[in-house]
Amino acid sequence: MKVSSAEFIENYSTLADRALSEPITITRNGCDRLVVISAEEYSRLKRRDRRVVELADFTEEEIAAIAKAEVPPGHESLDEELKDWRP
DSSP: OEEEHHHHHHTHHHHHHHTTTSOEEEEETTEEEEEEOOHHHHHHHHHTSOOOOOGGGSOHHHHHHHHHOOOOTTOTTHHHHHTTOOO
16 A cells, blocks of 8 residues: 555554555655555564575585576676675
């Protein structure tokens, strides 16, 4: 559901309750600006964040598979994102 920021302010209680079951997108000047979601949904999304692992966590087979991996065709645009990347 999308609502303007003015509409969200006017109907805060109702829309906050609705955000418990579906995301509410708040717009400003017609552009998406914020999304209100339930704390439960936020927690679920946070659990899906990237997990950092060390090389020692991988088996020899996993390391070999990663070394052989190739980027599928059609994703060449991602190379541009790596140009300025520094570890």
